Amino acid sequence: MAALDWSQCAVVESIPGKVSGAWVFKGTRTPVAVVFENLEDGMTIDEVMAQFPVTREQVKAVLEFAARSLDAPVSGR
Numbered sequence: 001m002a003a004l005d006w007s008q009c010a011v012v013e014s015i016p017g018k019v020s021g022a023w024v025f026k027g028t029r030t031p032v033a034v035v036f037e038n039l040e041d042g043m044t045i046d047e048v049m050a051q052f053p054v055t056r057e058q059v060k061a062v063l064e065f066a067a068r069s070l071d072a073p074v075s076g077r
Contacts, residue, residue, distance in 0.1 A: 006032065009065040011058045025058050032062055 006023040013026045023032045030052045
């Protein structure tokens, strides 16, 4: 599976030198990956929001972005 192009997601940013350049929620040091990792481990969105400084809207935006990206046609096929 190809990596997602997070630069197209409005609620995240990657800044060299900030969290090693990982994609994080804008204005935070919280990597986007924590949402997926914790949901995969069985946490609810509310539990993720309680553990990390993210809003429901931010979580929803990254989940919807990932879902739309999975539906996008793959180039080079």
